Amino acid sequence: MQTTQMLKGIIDGCILSIIHEGEVYGYELASKLDSYGFESFSEGTIYPILIRLQKDQLIQSTLKKSTAGPKRKYYSLTEKGVEELAGFQKRWDHLSSTVNLILRKGE
Amino acid sequence: MQTTQMLKGIIDGCILSIIHEGEVYGYELASKLDSYGFESFSEGTIYPILIRLQKDQLIQSTLKKSTAGPKRKYYSLTEKGVEELAGFQKRWDHLSSTVNLILRKGE
DNA sequence: AAGCATACCTTGTTTTACAAGATCGTTTAA
DNA sequence: TTAAACGATCTTGTAAAACAAGGTATGCTT
Numbered sequence: 342m343q344t345t346q347m348l349k350g351i352i353d354g355c356i357l358s359i360i361h362e363g364e365v366y367g368y369e370l371a372s373k374l375d376s377y378g379f380e381s382f383s384e385g386t387i388y389p390i391l392i393r394l395q396k397d398q399l400i401q402s403t404l405k406k407s408t409a410g411p412k413r414k415y416y417s418l419t420e421k422g423v424e425e426l427a428g429f430q431k432r433w434d435h436l437s438s439t440v441n442l443i444l445r446k447g448e
Numbered sequence: 449m450q451t452t453q454m455l456k457g458i459i460d461g462c463i464l465s466i467i468h469e470g471e472v473y474g475y476e477l478a479s480k481l482d483s484y485g486f487e488s489f490s491e492g493t494i495y496p497i498l499i500r501l502q503k504d505q506l507i508q509s510t511l512k513k514s515t516a517g518p519k520r521k522y523y524s525l526t527e528k529g530v531e532e533l534a535g536f537q538k539r540w541d542h543l544s545s546t547v548n549l550i551l552r553k554g555e
Numbered sequence: 556a557a558g559c560a561t562a563c564c565t566t567g568t569t570t571t572a573c574a575a576g577a578t579c580g581t582t583t584a585a
Numbered sequence: 586t587t588a589a590a591c592g593a594t595c596t597t598g599t600a601a602a603a604c605a606a607g608g609t610a611t612g613c614t615t
Contacts, residue, residue, distance in 0.1 A: 348543065349456035349571050349602070355547060358554030368593050378546035386573055388595060393571095410592035411580045430551055436455070437544050439485035440462060444537055447465030456571070456602050475562050493604055495564060500602095517561030518611040557615090564609080571602075578595075585588080 352382070354429035356390060357418065360400060361426055366413035367391055391416060399425050459489070460497060461536035464525065467507060468533055473520035474498055498523060506532050 352374075359365060359373055367388055374382050394400045399422035404412045418426065459481075466472060466480055474495055481489050501507045506529035511519045525533065 351543075351547060352572090355550045358550050361554040366593080367595095377550050378542065381573090383573065383575090384594080385575070385596090386571090389572085392595085407581080407592070409581055411578095411594070413593070426554070433547060433551065435485065436458075437547075440458060440540060440544075443462045443465050443484050444540065447468040447533070459603085473562080474564095488604090490604065490606090491563080492565090492606070493602095496603085499564085514561070514611080516611085516613060518563070518609095520562070559612105559614080561611080561613095562609100563611100564607105566607085567605090569602100569604085572600090574597105574599085576595105576597085579593085581590100581592080583588100583590080585586100 348379075351433070352379075352386070353390060353394065354426065354433060355379070356387075356394065357399065357422055357426040357429060360416050361418050361423070364415045364417050366415050368413070370416075394422070398422075455486075458540070459486075459493070460501065461533065461540060462486070463494075463497060463501065464506065464529055464533040464536065467523050468525050468530070471522045471524050473512075473522050475520070477523075501529070505529075 355374065355377075356370065359370060359377075365373065367384065370391075371382060371384055371387050374387075391400070395402060395416075398419055400416045401419050402414045402416050405415055407413050462481070462484075463477065466477060466484075472480065474491065477498075478489060478491055478494050481494075498507070502509060502523075505526055507523045508526050509521045509523050512522055514520050
């Protein structure tokens with residue numbers, strides 16, 4: 342069991358939250374997640390999630406020129422995405438308090 | 449995205465922690481998880497996890513008579529399981545503080 | 556003996572995380 | 586001017602996880 346294996350589904354919410362801070366493109370998102378403390382996220386993890394979130398109409402994208410390199414695909418939240426983020430926050434609060442309760446008891 | 453879908457890997461740690469509190473059998477574990485706040489855990493989720501944890505030698509089991517119904521398989525932590533639980537707690541602390549940081553920023 | 560609650564397990568599906576690698580555009584250095 | 590280096594995206598394939606659904610067995614109660 343490694344750190345990353347317990348993140349399933351949670352990254353989605355974190356990505357929504359980071360996008361909610363302000364438009365980002367995938368490559369940038371990877372380094373932001375890293376700087377927040379999620380170290381082992383390759384692009385092979387992130388891009389499929391972005392594609393899935395867009396398919397679910399939680400985020401939308403626009404292409405913009407890069408200062409160097411190919412065009413960047415900037416993502417922003419849709420209205421549905423904002424709602425989903427709020428839902429995730431509630432679920433996260435519930436989850437984290439439940440886990441904390443169990444872990445404290447088990448000491 | 450539903451509540452249960454973001455629990456992957458985390459339940460393992462919670463189950464280890466509950467077993468650490470004291471011997472439990474699978475059926476009992478299901479109701480304990482429920483009372484702690486995890487509502488949607490069917491036995492189809494729990495038994496496979498118990499089998500996996502035992503295969504990984506994190507828990508061990510003994511059969512005991514039930515007051516009513518078939519024999520119960522009581523689980524307890526192995527030494528390796530205790531270590532794994534400690535590791536999970538560290539990972540959980542790291543994960544939850546990271547997620548909280550991201551969620552607070554994204555407001 | 557029929558039904559119910561207790562208790563366990565298996566099968567099959569879907570989703571997820573992730574490694575690995577392919578592709579493409581721009582800048583910079585040889 | 587060619588090629589390396591970097592910025593940026595996407596695809597493919599694999600393994601594991603979560604879960605619904607269903608199956609089996611035991612013992613108690615009526």
